[in-house]
Amino acid sequence: MTTIKAIRGMNDILPEHTPYWQRLESTVSGLLASYGYGEIRLPIVEHTELFKRSIGEVTDIVEKEMYSFDDRNGESLTLRPEGTAGCVRAAIQQGLLSVPQRMWYAGPMFRYERPQKGRQRQFHQIGVEAFGTATPDIDAELILLTARLWRLLGIDQHVTLELNSIGSSQARADYRAALVTWLSERREQLDEDSQRRLESNPLRILDSKNPDTQALLDNAPNLADFLDEESVADFARVCDLLDACGVSYTINRRLVRGLDYYNKTVFEWVTSELGAQGTVCAGGRYDGLVEQLGGKATPGIGFAMGVERLVLLIEAVGAQAPAPERADVYVVAVGDNAHRTALAAIEALRTALPELRVIQHVGGGSFKSQLKKADKSGAAVALIVGEDEAAAGVAGLKPLRGQGEQTQVALGDLAENVSNIVMQDITAT
Template sequence: MTTIRAIRGMNDILPDETDRWQYLERTVAEVLASYGYGEIRMPIVEQTALFRRSIGEVTDIVEKEMYSFDDRNGESLTLRPEGTAGCVRAAIQNSLLGTVQRLWYSGPMFRYERPQKGRQRQFHQIGAEVFGVPTPDIDAELILMTARLWRALGIDEHVELQLNSIGSSADRQAFRAALVSYLSEHQADLDEDSQRRLLTNPLRILDSKHPGTRALLQQAPVLTDYLDGESKADFARVCELLDAASVSYVVNPSLVRGLDYYNKTVFEWVTDRLGAQGTVCAGGRYDGLVQQLGGKPVPGIGFAMGKERLVLLLEALEALPAALPAADVYVVNSGGRAEIAAFAALESLRSALPGLRIVQHTGGGSFRSQLKKADKSGARWALIWGDDEVAAATVTVKPLREQGEAQATLPLADVAAFLLRSRTPDTTTEGS
C-alpha cells in the first residue's frame, strides 16, 4: 500500500522545532501588546471575490497562485493567500471601524508557488493592521514597533529597513504610463516575466532580479518624480519621526508592493543572511481598501512577517534560547500500589507547581529501563515511588543532571517545596 505523504510545500512542524516557533510567537505577542494591539482571528477560507477585489485581478497571486475551489453550493472559495483582506472584511462586517483599531493576527496562508527554503505553499504569517489614522505618525509607529521586535529577538543588527512612497493612485497611473512608454522601447531586452508584466502589472518589473532588466531600470523614470505634494510631505514626516527615534533606513525608489491596494508609504525589512528570500517583514499604507471592499472610507496601514523566514534567521544567527528538555521531572514507579500512589500525588504536585513539566512513565517496564528513559528525557530529577515509599508516604528524589547532589527520600508533603527551590536558585549572599 502506498504511504500517504504531506502535500508538497505544506510541511509538518515537529516537536523539536515548535519551541522555536513558540519563542518567536511569544515575543511578537508581547511586543504588539505593549503598543496596545489586540488579537483578531479570521477564517482560513474566504469568498474568492474578496481577494479578486482587494489584491487585483492581474496580480500573480490571483492569476496563478491562489487555492480556489467551488463548495457544494457552487460558491467559489479560496484558502487565504494573505491576511489583510480578511482583516478588513472582518472589521467591516463586525462594525469595528467607528473608532481607531489596532489589530494583529497569526496563522497559515496558502499560495501555489515553487517550494524553496523560506517559501512554502502553506506558510505562516504574523500581521498587524491599523484602521482610522490618516496621519503619517501611525506609519512611524508600525515601523518603530517592528524595530523593537528585532531588538527583542536579538537580530536588529542583521536587518535593514528600506522605505519608499508609491504615492496616490493618480501618481502611480502617471508613473505607470511613463514607465510603460520607456520599457516598451526596450521590450526585447526584458526578461520573460517582465515582458508579461509590462502588459499586466508593470510596477512589479521594478522588483525584477534579472541583471539585464535591472540595467534597463537604471535609466527608467523614477516614481518619486511623480508624487503629489501630500505624498511627499507624509513621507518626509515618516522619515523625520524615524530619525528622531534613531531608526536607520535606506530610501529605495524601486521598492513597490505586489498587491494593488497599497498607497503612499511602503516599507520592507530585509536581511542578507537568507539568500534570495531576504525580506522578513513588509507593509505599507492602503487608504482605499476599506471602501474598495464595501465599507465607508477609512484609512489603513499594516505589515506582515513570515514566521518561516524569521525562524530561519534566528537559527542562522544562533539567536534562539537554549532548547528546553521535554520534562523537568520524570516519574518512575514499581507498578501496582506505587503507580496508583504516584498518579494521585502528581496531580496535587501539578496544581502546586503550575508550569512544571512532569512526565509520568507509562507502559510498564523494569525499574532499570524506566530510569534509562528518565535520563533520556532530559529531566533534572527522577521521582521514584516503590512499596517502601507508599508505606511511609514519602518519595525518593534522584538527581539526573546535578553534580554533587545526593539522592534523598523526602516526605511527600515536602516535595513541592524542594522542586520549587531547585528551579529557583538562591540569589542571597552571605551577610545579607
C-alpha cells in the same frame, strides 16, 4: 500499500524546531500588546471575490497562485493567500471602524508557488493592521515596532529597512502610463516575465530580479517625479520621525510591493542571509482598501512578517536559541499499587506547583530502565515510588544533577521538598 506523505510545499514543523516558533510568537504577542494592538482571529477560507477585489485580478497571486475551489453550493472559495483583505473584511462586517483600531493576527497562508527554502505553499505570517489614522505618525510607529522586534529577537544587525512612497492612486496612474510608454519602446530588451507584466502589472517590472532589466530601468521615468504634494510631505515626515528615533533606512525608488491596494508609504525589511528569499517583513499604506471592499472611506496601514523566514534567519545568524524544554521531575514507579499511588501524588504536586514540569513514566519497565530514562530526560530530580514506599505513604527523591543523596519524604510533603531541589538545580545552572 504506498505511504501517504505531506502535500508538496506544506511542511511539518517538528518538536526540535517549534521552540523557535514559540519564542517568536510569544515575543511578538507581548510586544504588540505593549503597543496597544489586540489580536483578531480570522477564517482561513474566504470568498474568492474578496481577493480579486483587494489584491487585483491581474496580479500573479490571483492569476496563478491562489488555491480556489467551488463548495457544495457552487460558491467560489479561496484559501487565504494573505491576511490584510480578510482583516479589512472582518473590520467592516463587525463594525469595528467607528474608532481607530490596532489589530494583529497570525496563521497559515496558501499560495501555489515553486517550493524552495523560505518559500512554501503553506506558509505562516504574522500580520499587523492599523485603521483610522491618516497621519504619518502611525507609519513610523509600525516601522519602529518592527525595529524593536528585531532587537528583541537578536537579528537587528542582519536586517535592513527599505522605504519608498508610491503616492496617490492618481500619481501612480500617471507614472504607470509614462513607464508603459517608455518600456514599450524598449520591449525587446525586457526579460520574458517583464514583457508579460508590461500588459498586466507594469509597476511590478520595477521589482524584477533580472539584472539586465534592472540596468535598463536606470534610465526609466522615476516614480518620485510623479508624486503628489501630500505624499511627498507625508513621506518626508515618516523619514523625519525615523531619523529622530535613530532607525537607519535606505530609500528604494523601485520598491512598489506586489499588491494593488497599496498607496503612499511602503517598506520592506530585507536580509542578505537567506539568499533569494531575503524579504522577512513588508507592508505599507492602503487608504482606499476599506472603501473598495464596501466600507466607509477609512485610512489603513499594515505589514506582514514571514514566520518561516524569520525562524530561518534566527537559526542562520546564531541568535540566541530558546532553551530546550526539559522536565523538572521524572516519576519512577514500579508495581501497580505504586503507580496508582504515584499518579495521585504527582497530580497533587502539579496542583501545588503548577509551573513544575513533571513527566510520569508510562509503559512499565524495570526500576533500572526507568531510572535511565529519568536521567536522560534532563530532570532535576527523580521521584521514586515502589510498593514498599506506596504502603508507607512516602516517596524517594533522588537528585539527578547535583551531589545530594536520595532521601525519603512523606507524600504530603512532596511540594516543599521537590521545590527546594529544583530551585537548587536552577541556581547551579
